[in-house]
Amino acid sequence: KQEVTQIPAALSVPEGENLVLNCSFTDSAIYNLQWFRQDPGKGLTSLLLIQSSQREQTSGRLNASLDKSSGRSTLYIAASQPGDSATYLCAVIGANSKLTFGKGITLSVRP
Amino acid sequence: DTGVSQNPRHKITKRGQNVTFRCDPISEHNRLYWYRQTLGQGPEFLTYFQNEAQLEKSRLLSDRFSAERPKGSFSTLEIQRTEQGDSAMYLCASSSYRGRHTEAFFGQGTRLTVV
Numbered sequence: 001k002q003e004v005t006q007i008p009a010a011l012s013v014p015e016g017e018n019l020v021l022n023c024s025f026t027d028s029a030i031y032n033l034q035w036f037r038q039d040p041g042k043g044l045t046s047l048l049l050i051q052s053s054q055r056e057q058t059s060g061r062l063n064a065s066l067d068k069s070s071g072r073s074t075l076y077i078a079a080s081q082p083g084d085s086a087t088y089l090c091a092v093i094g095a096n097s098k099l100t101f102g103k104g105i106t107l108s109v110r111p
Numbered sequence: 112d113t114g115v116s117q118n119p120r121h122k123i124t125k126r127g128q129n130v131t132f133r134c135d136p137i138s139e140h141n142r143l144y145w146y147r148q149t150l151g152q153g154p155e156f157l158t159y160f161q162n163e164a165q166l167e168k169s170r171l172l173s174d175r176f177s178a179e180r181p182k183g184s185f186s187t188l189e190i191q192r193t194e195q196g197d198s199a200m201y202l203c204a205s206s207s208y209r210g211r212h213t214e215a216f217f218g219q220g221t222r223l224t225v226v
Contacts, residue, residue, distance in 0.1 A: 097212070
């Protein structure tokens with residue numbers, strides 16, 4: 001059974017700091033990995049999708065990497081801003097065609 | 112296309128009542144997923160469709176839950192005889208699968224409160 005872990009559960013950083021959010025998964029047989037952002041009481045917004053054949057994807061200040069063999073992904077946020085404050089979730093999709101989520105990392109960026 | 116749409120956004124119901132939620136996916140997407148999320152947890156899989164066929168239903172889902180996707184377009188999720196433990200955010204997502212998994216997009220969710 002696929003398990004996705006995101007540690008720590010919460011993170012607080014000062015504005016302007018570069019930061020890395022980690023995600024690990026137990027079964028490396030995945031098709032892709034997707035990072036999402038969730039604001040309080042809202043749905044999920046897709047940030048980046050990494051196909052299993054890819055090593056990384058970039059969108060603006062965000063860069064996500066994938067190491068399938070070690071079961072790890074990282075989301076790098078450059079020059080963090082208060083507007084980046086949210087919960088960040090990673091999810092993997094495997095042969096079962098389902099997205100399996102971690103519990104998320106709640107990020108707070110202090111002005 | 113305005114993305115995945117869910118209605119209603121909020122629902123308060125009394126224990127024992129039936130509720131139905133609707134999801135309108137992105138029009139060209141053939142896959143539709145339902146998830147449930149409680150506070151502090153990641154979304155938990157409930158069921159998914161490819162076109163009109165329901166391909167899998169979570170074993171965690173009791174018989175009180177049923178989902179349909181007639182004609183492979185919108186989907187409904189019904190909960191019968193609601194219980195307080197059903198209180199959660201219900202999320203719908205859609206994606207396109209044609210031999211390859213693509214990016215999944217989520218709606219804004221329906222927050223259910225059972226009193």
